[in-house]
Amino acid sequence: MQQSPSGDGSKAPRPQAPINIFRRLLLGRNALNLCIILLLLTALYYLHTSPTPSKSTILSSATDKINNNNDAEDELASCKLHLSLAERAAKSAADSAARTNQVLESLADEIKYPSHHAEIIPCPAAPSCPECPTCHSCPTCPTCASCPVCAPAADPDTYGTHEKKWLTVGMPTVPRPENHLGETIDSWLKQLPLHAKDPLFDDVILVVMNVHGPGHKWFDEAKQKYTNSEKSRYIKFIMLENPLNDPTHGRQDKGDANHPGHRVRKQTRDISTVLSHSLGLSDFFFFTEDDMLLCPNALPSIQYMLGKAEKYKPNFMSIRASYGMNGIIIRDEDVKGFSEYLIQHQERRPPDHLVVEWFAGETLQSKSVKNSRSHFSFRYNILHHLGIVSTLRSEKSKSFPKCFEELGEPTLFKVEAFDYIKCRNDDISPCDVDENVKTPNVGWGMMCDSSLCFNSKNPNKL
Numbered sequence: 001m002q003q004s005p006s007g008d009g010s011k012a013p014r015p016q017a018p019i020n021i022f023r024r025l026l027l028g029r030n031a032l033n034l035c036i037i038l039l040l041l042t043a044l045y046y047l048h049t050s051p052t053p054s055k056s057t058i059l060s061s062a063t064d065k066i067n068n069n070n071d072a073e074d075e076l077a078s079c080k081l082h083l084s085l086a087e088r089a090a091k092s093a094a095d096s097a098a099r100t101n102q103v104l105e106s107l108a109d110e111i112k113y114p115s116h117h118a119e120i121i122p123c124p125a126a127p128s129c130p131e132c133p134t135c136h137s138c139p140t141c142p143t144c145a146s147c148p149v150c151a152p153a154a155d156p157d158t159y160g161t162h163e164k165k166w167l168t169v170g171m172p173t174v175p176r177p178e179n180h181l182g183e184t185i186d187s188w189l190k191q192l193p194l195h196a197k198d199p200l201f202d203d204v205i206l207v208v209m210n211v212h213g214p215g216h217k218w219f220d221e222a223k224q225k226y227t228n229s230e231k232s233r234y235i236k237f238i239m240l241e242n243p244l245n246d247p248t249h250g251r252q253d254k255g256d257a258n259h260p261g262h263r264v265r266k267q268t269r270d271i272s273t274v275l276s277h278s279l280g281l282s283d284f285f286f287f288t289e290d291d292m293l294l295c296p297n298a299l300p301s302i303q304y305m306l307g308k309a310e311k312y313k314p315n316f317m318s319i320r321a322s323y324g325m326n327g328i329i330i331r332d333e334d335v336k337g338f339s340e341y342l343i344q345h346q347e348r349r350p351p352d353h354l355v356v357e358w359f360a361g362e363t364l365q366s367k368s369v370k371n372s373r374s375h376f377s378f379r380y381n382i383l384h385h386l387g388i389v390s391t392l393r394s395e396k397s398k399s400f401p402k403c404f405e406e407l408g409e410p411t412l413f414k415v416e417a418f419d420y421i422k423c424r425n426d427d428i429s430p431c432d433v434d435e436n437v438k439t440p441n442v443g444w445g446m447m448c449d450s451s452l453c454f455n456s457k458n459p460n461k462l
Helices: 018-028 031-049 055-112 142-146 180-189 217-226 262-278 298-312 332-344 351-359 364-370
Strands: 165-173 204-210 235-239 282-287 292-294 318-320 328-331 375-378 383-385
Touching (some): 165 262, 180 204, 180 292, 204 217, 204 262, 217 235, 262 332, 262 351, 282 332, 298 318, 298 328, 298 375, 328 332, 328 351, 332 351, 332 364, 351 364
Parallel strands (some): 165 204, 165 282, 204 235, 318 375
Antiparallel strands (some): 292 383, 318 328
């Protein structure tokens, strides 16, 4: 028998069923009981009539909430994008405003301080500048000074004058299998300046003469390419129309290394013709052939050696800075005399031998012309030969001096070679001058970083 919690042996009260509770409320018949009954009936009605949501309904509701969240994220991303675009637009507007302000300030300065290039004075006698349509290539046109092509010659430097340029580069050319002419011209032009304030601006002229006649396609292409280029001021193309006659009356002899045949005599006359067409153009004349590249940084070395030679021996006669009939610099006042000397002695020796006997004063005639003036030798070679065959020699050469390789015997004759014994610490010889005048070797060879150079990191690459 189950005991009560109190332990007195009485029975525990039995819990009442809900129906019994409802019966007692009805029998009570008071207002409170009636309210409770109504509330219970209402709750039972709603419990009976309200449907239980299905699984599909719950899933659909959850999907809608997820989609709503995704839409909100998309709207947020769109807002961020528009904000970024607005920031960029604001920055662009600020930059435009700054540039506009600079233009306005420039215009204000122009009004306050008028430029001497403001007025355009036409020059009907000269063609318009292709690089600067508002400028005319006329010395009286003030706007030409602002045009890199039409600008008049710069103020003279050490060697240039108002009437003459500083340097003429004489270059006779003949047809070859490869376009060596174009490469040679490029090697010079890329070292010449476009800016009018540069000391060399408009102070160098390349005289390129076609000594072959019609049928030289590389000459025709070069003329078409460079005539209207931004550096056209530095080059002059000439077609040899009336070549000089052979004094042997057409003898077709082959000759040898020391006795010129008909081909070498023709080359001698061609060089003489280039000289005669270059007379009076510049203070100095530079000999070169159409297959000899100007080495990197060689143009400043020409300025250097001419200035140093003038310092050591004023009124010097010549400088040798390469081999063959190349890299020889003479004064303009000697151009006419040497041109005539070549014609006079073309049957006796080839031109690269004649030029040495001329500036070294090895004959009575040339000694009289030399008149005790010095002829210098630059320590380094400044020209690079394209190919393996010399213009004056038909046989192939095993090697030619590279850029800024030291020049000496047997590449040059002893009388023209650099004197390494007496001038080992200098870069031109002779160097027998007072110590207060002498300057040391600059070391041009170390300034050449091209594969063409003697001290290149790729010594086997030409």
